[in-house]
Structure formats: C-alpha cells, structure tokens
Amino acid sequence: MAESLLTVENVSKYFGGLLAIDKASFQVRTGTITALIGPNGAGKTTLFSIISGFLPTDDGRVLYDGADITTEPPHRRARRGVARTFQIVQPFAGLTVRENIAIGSHLWQRSRAAALEAANQVALSVGLGAQLEAPAATLTVAGSKRLELARALAIAPRLLLLDEVLAGLNPSEIRDMVPVVRELTARGMTILMTEHVMQAITALAEHVLVLAEGRIIARGTAQEVAADPLVVEAYLGRGAARRITAGSSHA
Amino acid sequence: MKTYWPIVLVVVLLAIVPFVTTSNVVLNFLITTLLIALVGQGWNLLGGYGGQYSFGHAAFFGTAAYTTAILQVQYGINAWLGLFAGIFAGSLVGAVIGVLCFRSGLRGSYFSLVTLAFAEVLRIFSSVTPITGAGVGTLIKLDLRPEAFQFQSRVPFYWIVLTLVALSLVTVRAAENSRFGAYLVAIRENEDAASALGINTFAVKLAAITLSAAITGAAGCFYAQYFLFIDAAIAYGPWISIDALLAPIVGGAGTLFASLLGALVIKALGEATKLLSGDAPGLDLVIYGLVLIAVVGLAPRGVAGVLTALFRRPFRAQPEGDNG
Amino acid sequence: MLSPVILIPAVLNGLMAGAVYALVALGLTLIYGVLHIINFAHGALLTAAMFAAFFAFTLLGVDPYLAAFLLGPLFFAIGYALQRFIIGPAAHGEDRNFLLVTLGLAIVIENALLYFFRADTRTINLPYAFDVIEIGPAFVAMPRIIAFGAVIAVAAALWTIMRWTDTGKAIRAVAKEKLGAELCGINVAHIYAITFGLGTACVAVAACLLIPTYYVNPTAGEAFVLIAFTIVVLGGMGSIAGALIGGLCVGVVESFSSIFLGESLGQIGIFIMFIVVLLARPSGLFGARP
DSSP states (O other): OOSEEEEEEEEEEEETTEEEEEEEEEEEETTOEEEEEOSTTSSHHHHHHHHHTSSOOSEEEEEETTEEOTTOOHHHHHHHTEEEOOSSOOOOTTSBHHHHHHHHHTTTOOSHHHHHHHHHHHHHHTTOGGGTTSBGGGOOHHHHHHHHHHHHHHTOOSEEEEESTTTTOOHHHHHHHHHHHHHHHHTTOEEEEEOSOHHHHHHHOSEEEEEETTEEEEEEOHHHHHHOHHHHHHHHOTTHHHHHHHHHHHO | OOOSHHHHHHHHHHHHHHHHOOOHHHHHHHHHHHHHHHHHHHHIIIIIITOOOOSOTHHHHHHHHHHHHHHHHHHOOOHHHHHHHHHHHHHHHHHHHHHHHHHTTOOHHHHHHHHHHHHHHHHHHHHHOGGGTTTTOEEOOOOOOGGGTOOSSHHHHHHHHHHHHHHHHHHHHHHHTSHHHHHHHHHHHOHHHHHHTTOOHHHHHHHHHHHHHHHHHHHHHHHHHHHOEEOHHHHHOHHHHHHHHHHHHHHOTTSTTHHHHHHHHHHHHHHHHHHHHTTOTTHHHHHHHHHHHHHHHHOTTHHHHHHHHHHHGGGTTSOOTTOO | OOOHHHHHHHHHHHHHHHHHHHHHHHHHHHHHHHHOOOOTTHHHHHHHHHHHHHHHHHHHOOOHHHHHHHHHHHHHHHHHHIIIIIIHHHHTTOHHHHHHHHHHHHHHHHHHHHHHHOSOOBOOOOGGGGOEEEETTEEEEHHHHHHHHHHHHHHHHHHHHHHHSHHHHHHHHHHHOHHHHHHTTOOHHHHHHHHHHHHHHHHHHHHHHHTTTSOBOTTTTHHHHHHHHHHHHHHOTTOHHHHHHHHHHHHHHHHHHHHHHOTTTHHHHHHHHHHHHHHHSTTOSSOOOO
C-alpha cells in the first residue's frame, strides 16, 4: 500500500466565474486521521465531492493508492475503497436501517441473505443494533449520522471521507461518536474528515488542513494550526490575529 | 427472503376459474384484466421499484405487437416464434431508450417526458409507414389452430395470459430477493447515495428498463394474438401508456401484486361505469382519472398499502421481519 | 425546393403558428418556473378552453377575440381553484405526485369533454377568418397576424406583472426560494394557485386565438402538450423570453418539416428535436433544476 493513500494534486474547480477550489494539494497518509477545516463556504464539501467523484475537476489530479482516479465515476471509486458520508444525510428513507446498510454490504455480498447478515454486524459496530428494523426515516439526527457512517463502512472502504459527521449532535452525542471514529483507524482505515467541532478535531486528528476561500492556507497539528495567524484571520477576519495578540499583551 | 407461495396461491386460484364458469363474459373480463396486469407489471418494475416513471410504455407494447403481427402477416413466420421475436424487439427498444436516456443522466419528469415523446414518435411513424399498414393497421389472418397461437375457445388464451402473468410475478419476486432488486430500490430512494455505495446506476437502470420492456412486450404480443388487429393508435396510443402506470399505482407501486390488484380495480370500475352509463365513450376514462387523483391524494400506497395497513394492526407487537 | 417563394411563407407561417405555441408554452413555463412541476393538464385545459370559445361563439355569438377577455379571467379562476383545492392537496408536495395528479386531471378533462360533446370535430365560421394580408411573396391569414400581435401583448403584460406588481414579486420570490418567501409572510399556496391560474389564463387566450383557424375536438389540445413541453425545455424552464423565442423556433421547425416530410410527419420533427435536446442537455437548454 502506498504511504499516502490519497493524493490531491493541484486541484482547481470553477463554478461559473467563481474559483471554488484554488490549486489544492495535499496528501493523506495511510492509516491516519486527517481533518479538513475552514470557515463556511471555504469549499470543504466541494473538495469531498471532487475526491468522491461527484464533481469533476477543472484542473489537477486525484490519486488513490497510486492510481489516477480523477475521471472515474463515484461507483468505481467506491469499489476501489473510497467511501463518503454526506453532510446532509441521504438515507434510503423508505427502507429500514438494516436494509440501508445492506445496500452497502451488497458491494461484496451477492446474496441477499449474506448482505443482510453483514449489515447486522456493521450496525452493531456503530451502535445501531437496537434500531435494525426501524425505518430510516424515523431516526434521530444522531441515529441518522450513525446510519450514514454505517452505510459507508458496509462497503469495506480503505479511505473514509466523513463530511461533518458530528454536525447537529449535542455534546454527549459527540462524546459517544468520537471513540467510534477513532476505532476505525485501529481497523486499518484512513480517514479524511471535515468538521467544525474543535474538540473532536483535537481529539481525533493527527494532521489538520485549513481551507479558506478554496485555498489551503495552513497545515500541521491541531495546536500548530490553531496558533497560525492566517487561520485566525480566516475565521475571524482581517487583522484579528494582531488584535488578539495585542489584546493579550495588554492584559 | 420473500417466498413464492403467495404467487402460487394466487395463480392456482385464478387457474380454477375456467373450471368454475364457462361464461365468455367472465373469461373475457379476466383475460383483458390479466393483459393489463401484465402491461403494468413491466411498468411496476421500472417505475414502482426503480422510481423511473415512464409515460411511454406503449413504445414497448406496440413494438412487440407490430413485430409479431408483421412477421406473421408479411413473412409467414410462426406466431409462437413471433411471440419471442416480439418480446425481443420490445426489449431492444427498451434497451435503446434506456441507453439514450440514462447515459444522458435524464431523471424525473424529464425522463417521463422523453419516454412519452418516444412513444409518440413511434405512433406517428407507424401511422404513415407502409409496413405497418399505415392508417389501416395490420390484421392477422384468422387461423384457429394452436400452432398458429389462435384458439377457438377463450380458455387456452386465458391459460396463456395467466402463465405470462405468473412468470412476470415470479420474475419480480426473484428480483426482490436479489441484489439487483435491492440496488434498484436504492436508486429509487436516492440515486446519488446509491452510486456512492458502489452501484453502477446506469447498468442497473438499463437492466430494469430492458426487463420492463420485455414484460410489457409480452403483453403486446398477446394482444396481437387475442384481438388479431392493431393499428398505430392501439399499439402506441396513450391509452396503453396510461393503463401501464395506472394499474400499478392504484395497486400500490413497488409491491409484487400491485399491477394485478390495480388492473382488477380499474377494470371492475370500467365495467361498472359501462353498466351505469351505457357505452358512452369517455366516462370510464373520467373515472380512471379521478381514481388516479384519489389514489395519489388519499392512498399513495394504493390498494396494497390499504390492505397491509388493515392487516398489520393486530400484529403490531411482533417484529416486522423482512416486510414479507 | 428552397426558393424564397417557398421559404418565406414557410417561415412566416411558422412564426405565426409558433406565436400561439409560444403562448401555450408561456403558461407552462410560468407554472414550472414557480411550482417546479410539469403540468400535464395543460393540453386538456387548452382543449376545454377551445370548447368554451367555440360555444361562446356558436351559442352566444361572441367573437373569439373578444371572448379572450371573458375566458381569460374565467380560466384564471378555474386554474386557481384547481391548484388550490385539488392539485396542491393531492400531491402532498412531491414532484412525482404532481406529475400523476395533473395527468389524472388531463384524463378527466379530456374524457369529460369526450363524454359530453362526442368526438366530432367542429370548426367555427368566422367571416373575416379568410382575409389575407400580403407580406412579400407570402399571403398571411388575418387571424394569424392578430394572434401574433395578441401573443406579444400577453407576453408583455405578463412580464410587466412579474416585474412591477407586488404579486409578481411574490411569485418571483416563491420561485427562487419557497421557504424564505414563506418566512416573509407570503402565502405560498395562494401564490402557487395564482401562478397556475395565470398559466391557465394564457391557455384560454391561446384557445381563443386558435379557434378561428383550428378545429375543436376532445383531443385537439393533446397535440399541443408535447409541443409546449419542447418549447419550455428549449427556451428554459421559467423563462418568458425563452418560451417566446422557443415557440417561434418550434413553429418554424414544424413548418419546414411539414414541407419536407409531409403534413402528418411534421410533428415528428418537433418530438425528435425534443428528444435530442434533452439527451444532449438533460436539464434543458438553459435550465438548472430537472
């Protein structure tokens, strides 16, 4: 396996005249958790859509496990082992939780019975065991997020793209989710996650990328990135970093 | 896993009918009902399970009907071979339309409109081109021999259409129990999420429309043999495209017996209106239109939904299992 | 075959016919642009309006062009009621359901007309319907010219309503962002109904413009359904200018395919164009949402 499971090389994306992603380049090392953070509108979900194949790039390449997947459709990437969750959950509303997950399991299980059985296991691993028969439409936000995760896990991915999997969860729900995510790397998975919840990022991410206005403006550990004045300005506005340090030196 | 016993039960019950009555009225009613059920079962696979609402299923019905008719009339081909040729031709049209529409990513209402346009193109074309008899239509010569797929009595016709319906039920149930069926439903529920899970949505939809066209095409061939006359309006007319979707929607689109239940309801309604109002054209279709609106508005899961709601209640305490 | 003597009348007649198509399409694109639904009942409503115009003339002696002022508001009311009390409630907000409900409505209307008035084809005898005006090498029938002018007038009126009136602004708001409009206090169900009413009124006016030269029977409007859809797809869902230009284009295309393929196949040209356009651009030529 390559040292970097995912390499994004000089990817740019235009929406009409708007440059949404500006020459983004980074690598995600195999077996690690990398967080992609940035203010709203920075382009995080756009990047995810590009990596998972839902949006074409206007420039640059996406490499997965050494192979150039830039022009491959989403289902092909899924078969290679790239799974994603959606920021706005996309359950198969008319199906039960187990049937939802089974759709994922079916990628490797042809038989319906085997897929449903495999779905049971995946559901247990994310704590959805009690809701296997519930219609997906009746889940709470926390449950829907777990289902989103379970479905992605069901295709046995090696690269997992988590798009704000903690959004909408209250603090105790977040505390419950964090170990679930951490445990995934123990199983050999590589994770790229976007998040706004800083406590989760500091707890989980070994490497952090900061995206602002389509450009990656900082990289490092969570501590390094939080101290970076460019990052502070991206979130709080021009001059904020200076003002903060000036304010703290007067205190 | 869903079992095949309900199909066996229904088919056996229906098979008994000719032993219970010799009334031609009853037989004719059931034959036309089963015919519509067959047409609709094809639609049900693509529309009910797959969520792709075709408004032009006549394209498959008519192509199959014309194929078998023309092969017999102009080339002297045996009618049974014509049946297979017709089904094949219908599926081919399904595959072509599928490739064109799904390759382009046509979805939703646009897909419905394009299928309607295809059916219209075929209708206009067949109403002027000589091979189909143009405005006059195609008449299959009366030849009451079983080898020619024509029978003196209605009973053999009944067995045949019942067999075709049974086969279509078995096919759909098999799909329900297979990965293909699961993938098809996933596409209906959320096509993007489906492709994120590794589903080649184009391939699945293409297979669905081809199979759907084959089933509806079989109905077209049967129609040709039973009525011995088709023209552009019959083969490709809106009436068949409407029946194709009306039956399964009334019955509960996306369930196994939707088309059969729905066909029974609408044909029964049709007969009832004829009894009450005489043969004035149009009234039965008015009723159909009202039924469609009523079902969509009041009972979106159709007859099947109403029945399951009625029978599920006493069993609320038990786990739901596989929605068998 | 392609001499100006043939071409110019073909183009002119295509434009005139296209103008009426455009008006029908205008109604459809308005409804789609705001409600985001494809109104399958559009053709049937056109047929109903044609019957109304027919009887207005034969029973009440009302000139069809004057009848437009009567039937326009009447069909506005009918369209409003249909959307407010039947279509809206029955569809539960789902796109697929709108499609089916309007289809059901189309079936009901067309067959009710069939039941009450039989399938006979009727025409009216308007004394000045055969007056022609000479434009270059072409002789264009007077009704067609009136129709052309009327369509431009209606389009201008609609555009003015959309641009300058409060209702128009509300309609545009709902079209852009339904939830936001609702939060601003706009009654979305009411706006939907008004839009549907406007679209139906367009169709009523078109009917009045058609009957001096067109026949009336229960399936007359059917022919216009797909043509109207083609235009809307071509011109962009929700675009008034698009419907106008698209209508004129389609009229010309039909005119030409009639010359080359014969009368009965003329419509095929339109349908094939429809299919080709949608296959090439699955969201329509200018459209965004499918």
